Amino acid sequence: NTHRDPIIDISLCISLINGGVAGLVGVTCVFPIDLAKTRLQNQQGVQVYKGMFDCLAKTVRAEGYFGCYRGAAVNLTLVTPEKAIKLAANDVFRQKLSKDGHLPLWGEVLAGCGAGTCQVVVTTPMEMLKIQLQDAGRLAPTQAAAAPGPAPSLVAPAARRPSATGITADLLKTRGLAGLYRGAGATLMRDVPFSMIYFPLFANLNALGRQSAGGQADVQAQAPFWQSFVAGCSAGSVAAVAVTPLDVIKTRLQTLQKGEGEDSYRGIVDCTKREGPSAFLKGAACRALVIAPLFGIAQGVYFLGFGEAVLGLLG
Template identity: 80%
Template sequence: MAEKKVSLPAKLINGGVAGLVGVTCVFPIDLAKTRLQNQQGARVYSGMLDCLAKTIRAEGYFGMYRGAAVNLTLVTPEKAIKLAANDVFRQQLSRDGKLPLWGEILAGCGAGTCQVVVTTPMEMLKIQLQDAGRLAAQRSVTTTAAPDPAPSLVAPNPTHPASTPRRSATRITLELLQTKGLSGLYRGAGATLLRDVPFSMIYFPLFANLNALGRRAPGCQGDPQERAPFLQSFLAGCTAGSVAAVAVTPMDVIKTRLQTLQKGEGEDSYRGILDCTRRILRREGPAAFLKGATCRALVIAPLFGIAQGVYFLGVGEQVLGLLG
């Protein structure tokens, strides 16, 4: 049987729709992950639930979606590139409809490398917006703990960061381009590669094999391109996503620290991946590299479960069919 060709436009549509649905569902947990990973000295949040509760109390419900506009704008090309590139690489590396494990890993490597072009600036902007509330809360706590001998007429409120002006993604982008050039938007690109390439090398082969379970029974001559049931794709995406997410959490912590431009009082700044690794080890210990691991698993599992479920529904093929 001739192997079906990958319809790239359809895959791009599928990946974009999947990314939009997934991000909308899990963004608050991603915000908690960023804030927890950036805590170095003063502990503003004791955990994910505490972070979300304090965020709602201080910034309102929509405070949990600070930075979501950047993600929703750029997640379409990011997820589309990642999922479509993996499909294209898998097709190119397949022989007689079969793809060995090394081919699955290599395809995942290629997909992770391609997506960094969009992922790095997206996360660079998202992190600044997500972390602003933590910095404001930290300053408020510090001010409350050590009051000014000549107090202001307006008493500080530790749960209300309104005194800190909010910066938009557009403003941050313009500032970075003016001061650092295009490289400013790609700060932490090396750490992003070291996170996303291993993630994809773990995720895509694991997902493909979990998604194929039950369709390789002895004597079964099913179409290798046949879509798995929606629930199977969803669960395979959740499982593979959570395993890959936890595995690369240490590099995600390093990436988050490197991409955070504004630091709180007493928090370290870093010159690169090795300097960041050394300083975290010395100051916070090995456990710091797993900060936000639970949040990350809770973000990535449903994100990729939803993404793969929507992707395998073939929305793109249906849209192109209507347009055709």
């Protein structure tokens, strides 16, 4: 004797559609910066790239403009369910934890924790594949620079460029399904704290200037577009920088092919011991520049109501 609330069902469908559209638009806009982040975080020893702009410039020279979008196909394919799960799960948890339209701070944090936990099922294999494709262009010049002889070329040989299907098939053949979920623990360690910081911070920034009858900020009220966008960017950048050390660990654990002289790691603890504290802030600026517009766009998409429009056409 089950009972399903049609209002919650409709709200969940709207959240899934909005989250999917937000992911597609956001990833398309910020993917080159995300590629630079991955390559900078994986650098050890030979410094092929001096920073984000140097990385992007060398990537364009060596691989063309579309080289900045290596791995984008995987991300665009899987980011729709990933962002849909993340944003929809947060909405559902917030509804369940709210009482009389009010959600305490502990409820906001708990809802973010639930959202971060749910998304890992898609995030881990998505980032596992994306990182291999993004980092492939870094490996050839790194290996060449470590070898004696003339100055290294920045161009990675086309024959060595992997494909998402090839990586997936190889991992499934050699390591089984667990191969695609390498670094799942580190992903969970990154995404749960991120969501616990991001969602409460966004909700309260988005409610600034609007008060409920009790005099508190009303997180349920509709904010103007610009406020939702700025709140998403601000909360995203703060949360992104806060968990950057965990993102560095995750990236390095999930990178299968290492350059000449670069370390391999047995696990999270082993990864934290190899380099000094400064290593854990590699790519922090890039990560903030990726996450800020990504979540600003996500909240903007929610404001514009693509999900409501789609369901209206279908209804």
